[in-house]
Amino acid sequence: MSVKPIKLNSMVGAAWGQKGTLPIPNGPTYHELVLETNADAQDMTRISITLNAEEIYVLTGEELLMLERYKRRDATSGHFIIPFSDVVARTKNGVRYTGLVTELGDNIHLDIQFRNKRADADPLTIQVHAWVSNAQAMRVVVPLVKRETMPANAAGVNEFTNLIASPLISIRRMHFMHDKITKLEIERDFVKEFEANKFIAEANAKRNERTPQSGYFHFDPIVRGFSIDELFPTQHSSNLKFSVTTEDVPGSIPILVESVRLERPEKLQGGAA
Structure with missing residues (x-):
């Protein structure tokens, strides 16, 4: 398979009213991150991806849904996509042009700020997955x-x-x-x-x-x-x-x-x- 799903490590600190953090491993080219969670879109008030001390993505859970709906991608409850590659492009090169290539020494992490909830709310659950392809020699675009x-x-x-x-x-x-x-x-x-x-x-x-x-x-x-x-x-x-x-x-x-x-x-x- 040229693009395959992998499961990433557990997010640290994820709880209602708190910020969860997940280091993103170097090596592959990332096409999408997938959030499998019982949080609703409005519960994720700030989602950011930091590459070498620069925030390259900053948006909300509701904006993730907006981007998917604009592109006519079917939504599944509890399933949120952070897109790098553009799946609605006409060619393979176009789709993969904006894939996030990782290089040796990169420091990449995902942070999600969760809205606070009542004490009797179900505990937050979240697992991050990724669709990836092989490593590339260098990062040309971000x-x-x-x-x-x-x-x-x-x-x-x-x-x-x-x-x-x-x-x-x-x-x-x-x-x-x-x-x-x-x-x-x-x-x-x-x-x-x-x-x-x-x-x-x-x-x-x-x-x-x-x-x-x-x-x-x-x-x-x-x-x-x-x-x-x-x-x-x-x-x-x-x-x-x-x-x-x-x-x-x-x-x-x-x-x-x-x-x-x-x-x-x-x-x-x-x-x-």
Whole structure:
């Protein structure tokens, strides 16, 4: 089997109201982590994966479910997926592009903060599994899932220019967490890169076998499944501006950003995917 399931060690410190920690062994390439647990999505208030002192993933249990539902992946009670590889890509290279390659000397750990519960609640149970493939010679890319927040103090157009950007970072998807967004425009160096209202964005997502989630506006440059060629680069010379039109005054809009960062761009091979 090229990708196989393995069972990881027991999580240390996992209990209601506490933070559980699990060191992730070096060696294989990780495609998914699987949480087998009696915790509900809302019970996992902060899930993070740290690679060599950098948090590369920070999200909640409910956001894990949102990502799966958006990709039309069937859910099973007590089964949560932390995705590295992108299973909805069209090609094997595209699927595995964002797999988490581990190297000798890496320090990787998973942390989950659990919500507190009443003293008579059933004890927390959790076991972490992983879908893995063989080791690779080096890590070329690092997958990232992090939250950013844009100010939105006006009804109408609100602008966001502080997205973390780099010649080495490209966007997979951005999930704007507000239910009254009607339009998104993106401008790079004063050239319009994207413009779609909610109807067009959601119709295009459905046409490409995605399910827009209630309460979100999804920017998905790889919606067609070409998860390497159609990444959205963040590199710019003067400005990268996201203009979000809202029907109300949100104050702020959280954004769950799925991205990828090149670690060794000179090793990246070309080719459509």
